[in-house]
Amino acid sequence: MATIRFGFGRLNFLLLKRRSFLLLKLIAVVFAVLLFCEFLIYYLVIFQCNWPKVKTSAYHSEQETHETVLKAMFLADTHLLGEIRGHWLDKLRREWQMERAFQTALWLLQPEVVFILGDIFDEGKWSSSQAWADDVARFQKMFRHPPHVQLKVVAGNHDIGFHYQMDTYRIKRFDKVFNPEMLFSWKGINFVMVNSVALEGDGCNICSEAEAELVKISHKLNCSREHFPLYRRSDANCSGEDAAPPEERSVPFKERYDVLSREASQKLLWWLQPRLVLSGHTHSACEVLHGPGVPELSVPSFSWRNRHNPSFIMGSMTPTKHALAKCYLPLEDTVLITYCGAAGFLVVIILVDLGLLASPFLLGCKLLRKFKTV
Numbered sequence: 001m002a003t004i005r006f007g008f009g010r011l012n013f014l015l016l017k018r019r020s021f022l023l024l025k026l027i028a029v030v031f032a033v034l035l036f037c038e039f040l041i042y043y044l045v046i047f048q049c050n051w052p053k054v055k056t057s058a059y060h061s062e063q064e065t066h067e068t069v070l071k072a073m074f075l076a077d078t079h080l081l082g083e084i085r086g087h088w089l090d091k092l093r094r095e096w097q098m099e100r101a102f103q104t105a106l107w108l109l110q111p112e113v114v115f116i117l118g119d120i121f122d123e124g125k126w127s128s129s130q131a132w133a134d135d136v137a138r139f140q141k142m143f144r145h146p147p148h149v150q151l152k153v154v155a156g157n158h159d160i161g162f163h164y165q166m167d168t169y170r171i172k173r174f175d176k177v178f179n180p181e182m183l184f185s186w187k188g189i190n191f192v193m194v195n196s197v198a199l200e201g202d203g204c205n206i207c208s209e210a211e212a213e214l215v216k217i218s219h220k221l222n223c224s225r226e227h228f229p230l231y232r233r234s235d236a237n238c239s240g241e242d243a244a245p246p247e248e249r250s251v252p253f254k255e256r257y258d259v260l261s262r263e264a265s266q267k268l269l270w271w272l273q274p275r276l277v278l279s280g281h282t283h284s285a286c287e288v289l290h291g292p293g294v295p296e297l298s299v300p301s302f303s304w305r306n307r308h309n310p311s312f313i314m315g316s317m318t319p320t321k322h323a324l325a326k327c328y329l330p331l332e333d334t335v336l337i338t339y340c341g342a343a344g345f346l347v348v349i350i351l352v353d354l355g356l357l358a359s360p361f362l363l364g365c366k367l368l369r370k371f372k373t374v
Helices: 002-046 062-068 089-109 129-142 170-180 205-220 262-272 331-355 360-373
Strands: 070-075 113-117 149-152 183-186 189-194 225-227 277-279 286-290 294-297 311-317 322-328
Touching: 002 089, 002 331, 070 089, 089 129, 113 277, 149 189, 205 262
Parallel strands: 070 113, 113 149, 189 225, 225 277, 277 294
Antiparallel strands: 070 311, 183 189, 286 294, 311 322
16 A cells, blocks of 8 residues: 555656646747847848948048037837727837837837837827826836937927917827927038928917027038928838838829928928938838938837838937948737747647647657658
């Protein structure tokens, strides 16, 4: 009897040891997949991005050019979800993605200034005072940055509303948090951040003030940054993996809704005489030439909620030249496929342990033996 009890006790111990080893394997796999998908993948992908080099002239040495180059990072359309349309799981997933991408980019790339080209929030035009405060707190946590990095924000239509929705209250609420500057200068480079929602051209008080301010500084400028793209008929001439889908490219844009009006665009080009324009709003990439060869680059959305392959722009700039490069973030599909593959692998481990499935390793060995025998 004692021998039988001892045998059962040893069997239970071995069974418990086997189950504990299985549990440890499952925990190790889950931890490794989470570590890769939620942290390491951002470093692996963004590490491949490099600042573009500005071509040096015969009168400037490479060292002098390096010292005067401003490293600027441009992103757009973060669309932080609010309390009305934002499901908690959707908010958690998308905001974690943007936070990890932004913090990783800051650590690896060390930009000196970051521009966010509008639509920071998804529901700023509707949100109550408390909802606005909650959204702002989440934004400040996600896009925290060291003191030596400047963060400049442009108002978008989702932040203060379209022309027929915006009012002084919403604009002042936005300005109080972000303190936007219409003219920002650093290292001899001038940036204009335009509230393009206020360029309706109908003579409203807000529009008149915005236009008057632009006229005052128009003679000092050589760069322009804004939210709405300048006028173009459609995205028909846009291409690339982060351009709008083919079925959407030929759809005509609505003036004052998808793009600025033709009149407002011509005014900006005339007033500012920019050498480069960057804009957001469309969530897709597009490069356009305006007038006498003024390039405009529409910056894609930074959020997985708006596209599966978000990106941002890296700009190396001097007072006379600039060079741009695009940095892609991890693909959402890659993360989802990794999780699905890991889930399948866990199921295989469990089935093998329960004896419901032959070990792939043993099965491979048997097949190899049979092959050798034949």
